[in-house]
Amino acid sequence: MTTEDCKKAVLDIIADIAPDEDLSNVKSDVRLRDQLQLDSMDFLDIVMELRKRHGIEVPEADYLRLASLDSCAEYLTPKFNALSAKS
């Protein structure tokens, strides 16, 4: 999985948990909370959906790594790739 694929996977999740938001111009390097109406429960949703859809666990200590699309990609892409290597 590329970092771009990873960002798309995260955006797909955000599209479902924040259905009123326009995601067409989300900036990768800006905190998601600064450009979208996302609250702490929504971030828990992202964590839950990563677990349900992709089998990826994000420990609480790493929640801050999900701040922006870039940081998500940096943190999650290796996890995605590690999982696909296993399977």
Added chain:
Amino acid sequence: MKLPRIVITGVGLTAPNGNSLAEFRANLLGGVAGIEWLDVRYMGRLLAGVCHFDALKHQKKKEVRVGTRAGSISIWCAREALADSGIAFDAFPKDRVGIYVGCTEHGNVETENEIFAISKFAYDTKYWSHYHNPRTVANNPAGEASLNLGVTGPAYTIGAACAAGNLGLIHASQMLRLGEVDLAICGGISESIHTFGIFAGFKSQGALATHETPSKASRPFDKARNGIVVSEGGCLYTLERLEDAQKRGAKIYAEIAGYGVNSDASDYVLPNPVRQAECVRKALANAGMDASDIHIVNTHATATPLGDIQECEAIRAVFGEGCPDTHINNTKSFIGHCMGAAGALELAGNLPSFDDLVVHPTINVDELDPLCALPGLVLNTPVKAGKVDAILNNSFGMLGINSTLIVKRFVS
């Protein structure tokens, strides 16, 4: 002590056969029921009253996703009631608004959904939603309305089984009289059709209606009645002190005349006609009225074989043969049993009678059960009443909670 007079100034509702008072009333007078087949988890196709309002009229998609069906129903009803009331809500002090929502139960739907969801993950609870607690707290239906409306005054639910809709109005009247709030949004709601448990429970009890034709399934007082049709729905009113309503030139639907609330203290599920009659008498005394002053009695009857007879026994004990101007009807024959919304919705369906003097009927009575043959029962077609100055609304619930609410024509 002279208590402030309380009046109804707005109505917002969703029923299985209408999403506004006008539509609901037209269907009650036109004999149009709102029962349909519904796929119920684990149980298959069952009869139910389903509401078809557009939640997105008043909620964002995210609110619908995160919240509960009960919350959506509350928000719909509250917003529609406020619009109907004509009150300048944006400018109204939100800390002086109370939201009092009656509900039969809350949390079963959401808990069942979560258990079903984790069943797809071998019941691993790490997949349990973090929304479970805010969705299942007992105040959820009122709390979601407070969030949506920005109301910072008291917002909570009143759990009173199927008597809850009336209790919402009664409690709101009390809070207005105490001066706790200046505007009350109150009544009852139910999301019950989204839990299989209520259907399964009534089925195990031998109290779930069956019929090949959905519109014929809910048949209080009919000899062939065989149980309850479970429905969802909601009805919230705006209530105000009369002087406040008059000050802003509000349209007034009716005045709260009196109420009675009591408990059977006799059985978990079986009604108690002696206590029901006491509740009705208590309401009449509270209103300073005689039985003959009541022109419409809207019954609670749910179409269970025993329950209908027992309520008729209670009504007979109070109204006897000496109330020639009293008409008796039942709204569940159209919409099934809307549980926590029942009392509030059924009252709403009768409010227009103050204007048109027409009493909506009890439909689906092909053969009247002789044990339910009350004088004044309006069967199958509407009747024109000589006068409609007072409406008495019964709502009773499990664990023996009884409520009777009387509203009267507003006279300045």
